[in-house]
Amino acid sequence: MGLFDKLKEGFTQWLGKAKDEAVEKAADTVREKAEETVEDAVDRAREKREEEKKQKEEARAAERQAQEDARVCEACGKKAAPGQKFCSECGGKIVVRRRVCAKCGRYAQEGEKFCPECGGEIVEKVIE
Ligand SMILES: [Zn+2]
Ligand SMILES: [Zn+2]
Secondary structure (H helix, E strand, C coil), X not given: CCHXXXXXXXXXXXXXXXXXXXXXXXXXXXXXXXXXXXXXXXXXXXXXXXXXXXXXXXXXXXXXHHHHHCEEECCCCCECCCCCCECCCCCCEEEEEEEEECCCCCECCCCCCECCCCCCEEEEEECC
16 A cells, blocks of 8 residues: 555545534534524423413403402492492392493493494493
8 A cells, every 4th residue: 555545545534534523513513403492492482371371360350350349239339348248338239230242241341332342232230
């Protein structure tokens, strides 16, 4: 084997090793990137779930509050405190009165005369 062939062989071996290392490094980078992306996605999904949970809880709390606000005496219309079953003024039964859509039953917002969902008339109803 001549000197040139020896050099050539050595160079070919070195080149092969360098190529393998480069491929391995690239694969590592891709793997790391993929792992990061997955972790990010998991984090984002968790954040979104927590955000949605918070919104739902807030909506439920607002609904409960509205329910309490709507508690009045059936006989004299006096507003009742939470948990009160009978009127402190006249002994009448406490009911929950709500303005609702006569057609679809949707709870009406302040100032609504007709239902924005179905166009039905808003009426006051005893719902409990
Ligand atoms: Zn009363
Ligand atoms: Zn409606």
